[in-house]
Amino acid sequence: MEPRDIFSMKWRVWWSETDAAGIMHFSKYFAICERLEEEFYFHIGIGEEARMAGRKIWFPRVHADCDYKKPLLPRTMYEVALTKIELGESSIKYSYEFRDDNGETVATCSIVTVTVTGFPPKKISIPKELRDILKSHGAIDRFSS
Amino acid sequence: MEPRDIFSMKWRVWWSETDAAGIMHFSKYFAICERLEEEFYFHIGIGEEARMAGRKIWFPRVHADCDYKKPLLPRTMYEVALTKIELGESSIKYSYEFRDDNGETVATCSIVTVTVTGFPPKKISIPKELRDILKSHGAIDRFSS
Amino acid sequence: MEPRDIFSMKWRVWWSETDAAGIMHFSKYFAICERLEEEFYFHIGIGEEARMAGRKIWFPRVHADCDYKKPLLPRTMYEVALTKIELGESSIKYSYEFRDDNGETVATCSIVTVTVTGFPPKKISIPKELRDILKSHGAIDRFSS
Amino acid sequence: MEPRDIFSMKWRVWWSETDAAGIMHFSKYFAICERLEEEFYFHIGIGEEARMAGRKIWFPRVHADCDYKKPLLPRTMYEVALTKIELGESSIKYSYEFRDDNGETVATCSIVTVTVTGFPPKKISIPKELRDILKSHGAIDRFSS
Numbered sequence: 001m002e003p004r005d006i007f008s009m010k011w012r013v014w015w016s017e018t019d020a021a022g023i024m025h026f027s028k029y030f031a032i033c034e035r036l037e038e039e040f041y042f043h044i045g046i047g048e049e050a051r052m053a054g055r056k057i058w059f060p061r062v063h064a065d066c067d068y069k070k071p072l073l074p075r076t077m078y079e080v081a082l083t084k085i086e087l088g089e090s091s092i093k094y095s096y097e098f099r100d101d102n103g104e105t106v107a108t109c110s111i112v113t114v115t116v117t118g119f120p121p122k123k124i125s126i127p128k129e130l131r132d133i134l135k136s137h138g139a140i141d142r143f144s145s
Numbered sequence: 146m147e148p149r150d151i152f153s154m155k156w157r158v159w160w161s162e163t164d165a166a167g168i169m170h171f172s173k174y175f176a177i178c179e180r181l182e183e184e185f186y187f188h189i190g191i192g193e194e195a196r197m198a199g200r201k202i203w204f205p206r207v208h209a210d211c212d213y214k215k216p217l218l219p220r221t222m223y224e225v226a227l228t229k230i231e232l233g234e235s236s237i238k239y240s241y242e243f244r245d246d247n248g249e250t251v252a253t254c255s256i257v258t259v260t261v262t263g264f265p266p267k268k269i270s271i272p273k274e275l276r277d278i279l280k281s282h283g284a285i286d287r288f289s290s
Numbered sequence: 291m292e293p294r295d296i297f298s299m300k301w302r303v304w305w306s307e308t309d310a311a312g313i314m315h316f317s318k319y320f321a322i323c324e325r326l327e328e329e330f331y332f333h334i335g336i337g338e339e340a341r342m343a344g345r346k347i348w349f350p351r352v353h354a355d356c357d358y359k360k361p362l363l364p365r366t367m368y369e370v371a372l373t374k375i376e377l378g379e380s381s382i383k384y385s386y387e388f389r390d391d392n393g394e395t396v397a398t399c400s401i402v403t404v405t406v407t408g409f410p411p412k413k414i415s416i417p418k419e420l421r422d423i424l425k426s427h428g429a430i431d432r433f434s435s
Numbered sequence: 436m437e438p439r440d441i442f443s444m445k446w447r448v449w450w451s452e453t454d455a456a457g458i459m460h461f462s463k464y465f466a467i468c469e470r471l472e473e474e475f476y477f478h479i480g481i482g483e484e485a486r487m488a489g490r491k492i493w494f495p496r497v498h499a500d501c502d503y504k505k506p507l508l509p510r511t512m513y514e515v516a517l518t519k520i521e522l523g524e525s526s527i528k529y530s531y532e533f534r535d536d537n538g539e540t541v542a543t544c545s546i547v548t549v550t551v552t553g554f555p556p557k558k559i560s561i562p563k564e565l566r567d568i569l570k571s572h573g574a575i576d577r578f579s580s
Contacts, residue, residue, distance in 0.1 A: 014473060016170055016466035020163035020219045026351040027161060027324070030317035031451035038449055038510060061316040065355035074165045075473060159328055161321035171496040172465035176306035179462070183304055183365060206461040210500035220328060306462060308455035310509045315451055364455045 001081065005097075006138045007040040008081035013072050023071035030064050033096045033109050036080050044137055051130060059092070059113040060121065066109040070100065077101055085139035087131060090115045090123045093142070146226065150242075151283045152185040153226035158217050168216035175209050178241045178254050181225050189282055196275060204237070204258040205266065211254040215245065222246055230284035232276060235260045235268045238287070291371065295387075296428045297330040298371035303362050313361035320354050323386045323399050326370050334427055341420060349382070349403040350411065356399040360390065367391055375429035377421060380405045380413045383432070436516065440532075441573045442475045443516035448507050458506035465499050468531045468544050471515050479572055486565060494527070494548040495556065501544040505535065512536055520574035522566060525550045525558045528577070 001008045011032070019025040041051060052058055072078050084095035091114050098107040115126050131139075146153045156177070164170040186196060197203055217223050229240035236259050243252040260271050276284075291298045301322070309315040331341060342348055362368050374385035381404050388397040405416050421429075436443045446467070454460040476486060487493055507513050519530035526549050533542040550561050566574075 012473065012477070014466070014470045015164055016172060016469060018165035019160055020165070020167045021348070021350075022165045022167075025161055025321075026354055027317050027320040030320060031315075031449070034317070034451060035449045038447065042447070042510075058311070060311075060361070061358055063355070063357050064316055065353070067353050068351055071350070075477075157328065157332070159321070159325045161324055166493070166495075170466075171499055172462050172469070175462035175465060176304070176460075179306060180304045183302065187302070187365075203456070205456075205506070206503055208500070208502050209461055210498070212498050213496055216495070220332075305454055306460055309450055310453035310455070310457045312455045312457075317451060 001079070005081040005083055006085060007036070007043060008079050009036055009039055010077055010079045012077050013074050015074060018074045021071075023073060026066065026068060029066050029068075029098065029107055029109055030111070032080055032098075033064075033094070033111055036082055036096065037094060037111070040082055044133065046130070046133060057115055057117045057124065057127070058121075059115060061111055062091070062114050063112040064109070066107055068107045070104065070106040072098070072100065072106055078106065079103075085134055085137070086142040087126060087134065087139050088142055089125055092126065092134070092139075146224070150226040150228055151230060152181070152188060153224050154181055154184055155222055155224045158219050158221050158223065160219060163219045166216075168218060171211065171213060174211050174213075174243065174252055174254055175256070177225055177243075178209075178239070178256055181227055181241065182239060182256070185227055189278065191275070191278060202260055202262045202269065202272070203266075204260060206256055207236070207259050208257040209254070211252055213252045215249065215251040217243070217245065217251055223251065224248075230279055230282070231287040232271060232279065232284050233287055234270055237271065237279070237284075291369070295371040295373055296375060297326070297333060298369050299326055299329055300367055300369045302367050303364050305364060308364045311361075313363060316356065316358060319356050319358075319388065319397055319399055320401070322370055322388075323354075323384070323401055326372055326386065327384060327401070330372055334423065336420070336423060347405055347407045347414065347417070348411075349405060351401055352381070352404050353402040354399070356397055358397045360394065360396040362388070362390065362396055368396065369393075375424055375427075376432040377416060377424060377429050378432055379415055382416065382424070382429075436514070440516040440518055441520060442471070442478060443514050444471055444474055445512055445514045448509050448511050448513065450509060453509045456506075458508060461501065461503060464501050464503075464533065464542055464544055465546070467515055467533075468499075468529070468546055471517055471531065472529060472546070475517055479568065481565070481568060492550055492552045492559065492562070493556075494550060496546055497526070497549050498547040499544070501542055503542045505539065505541040507533070507535065507541055513541065514538075520569055520572070521577040522561060522569065522574050523577055524560055527561065527569070527574075 013024050017024050017028045079099045081097045083097050086093040093112045096109040100106050115124050117124050158169050162169050162173045224244045226242045228242050231238040238257045241254040245251050260269050262269050303314050307314050307318045369389045371387045373387050376383040383402045386399040390396050405414050407414050448459050452459050452463045514534045516532045518532050521528040528547045531544040535541050550559050552559050
């Protein structure tokens with residue numbers, strides 16, 4: 001974990017995450033970022049119910065991207081860090097960094113969610129309580145929503 | 146498709162289904178059997194709503210198994226066939242066969258579902274309409290449920 | 291398939307591709323784009339061996355992104371189209387569009403590969419034969435590599 | 436961890452492992468058993484190279500099965516335990532148990548590997564060193580191979 005990291009975890013590259021090139025499959029990085037987001041919310045103590053305001057709001061993903069610098073090999077350990085959280089009016093952008101055993105960056109990713117309620121979903125502002133908690137963990141405001 | 150097959154499809158071994166041994170990952174066979182089951186029900190014209198009696202019943206999996214004889218290589222075509230459907234009072238057992246490009250059997254699998262309603266789920270009999278349709282496509286009765 | 295599409299296929303949203311929100315999981319779109327790329331190369335008749343020059347070259351992914359506009363529901367059919375191929379000196383950028391049953395765009399994605407040889411991988415130019423074939427199927431040159 | 440367990444770990448049901456029924460997808464249990472096997476070998480200190488005798492031997496899966504008793508819900512913690520290892524002449528059978536937060540068994544699975552060398556693979560005996568180490572961790576002999 002580096003000083004600027006908001007949260008990080010270490011996992012092994014499991015066999016089921018590799019492909020026939022002998023490396024972590026590029027699509028798995030996205031599931032791993034989401035996995036870290038889930039662990040982050042448990043870590044800071046926001047239960048599912050609280051975060052979703054009793055299931056009245058949810059957070060569909062509207063964007064995801066990754067840039068891959070080096071491959072991750074089967075059964076090696078890696079760290080994935082949540083390095084930045086940017087808050088729009090409705091959107092939350094999470095930035096991630098994957099590091100190999102030597103601490104070298106192997107990939108950087110970002111995922112953007114919007115805050116919605118109802119079905120069909122209607123875009124709403126991030127609830128104030130959630131915004132405050134995220135800011136107390138290093139999240140920053142940005143202009144665009 | 147062999148004479149005794151109830152239904153079959155051909156797909157390619159996609160890259161995302163392989164692992165670092167350079168073969169189809171063993172866990173993917175289960176998802177593919179389920180995929181064939183889905184296509185089978187559309188093929189015989191039982192819509193989702195009809196099969197689930199307007200979402201009042203559903204079919205959790207209680208058992209799954211596969212025996213692997215030979216590997217499937219990336220980007221080769223294979224056939225997966227639904228070879229048998231056995232009907233209990235509440236359970237449905239689907240048997241599957243995977244064949245490579247030469248028609249050789251590479252794996253055999255089976256999946257068992259039970260018919261339930263409500264939550265927590267309560268076991269019920271397979272609806273008569275569904276049983277009749279399945280039997281018209283070759284399903285057979287068996288004693289155990 | 292729309293006039294400007296280079297290639298497209300239709301698949302069903304299979305159960306194993308959905309998540310507990312009752313929609314296609316956002317990470318699956320990436321595997322599906324790759325799946326279409328694989329089918330595209332078979333479709334235009336470039337065998338694995340030819341494309342990889344007898345396994346001497348390969349195409350690691352260096353970037354992937356998706357923008358999600360609407361969810362895809364379980365068991366619905368969707369179309370995924372390869373809408374653009376842009377060729378750099380070494381890189382190939384594939385652009386994709388997902389459309390639901392009504393032809394509405396539900397997601398757009400892009401994936402960038404680089405052409406490398408050896409291990410550790412060394413960046414090389416796209417082989418002329420591959421470049422020519424891709425251009426004959428609508429690929430265009432771009433400046434950056 | 437129960438007294439008879441050979442090894443166990445706790446993980447959360449991550450979103451990417453769920454399906455539209457709002458539960459862990461049945462195919463994921465197999466990947467998780469394999470994941471535990473990987474962690475077990477690291478835990479007992481058998482490096483990849485040693486176990487595979489410098490990549491000369493490997494362990495294809497020839498059988499896998501699961502029985503599902505109760506669903507696992509998104510974001511809940513569960514324990515998966517390696518409860519038994521049975522050694523044939525060439526085969527290794529691993530038995531697994533999944534337990535929910537209350538310690539109740541939700542699924543039991545088993546996976547069988549064979550020991551092979553070369554390509555095409557030729558079945559060989561489990562190396563004596565590996566057999567001895569596994570027995571020192573509770574593995575037992577069985578008659579069939």
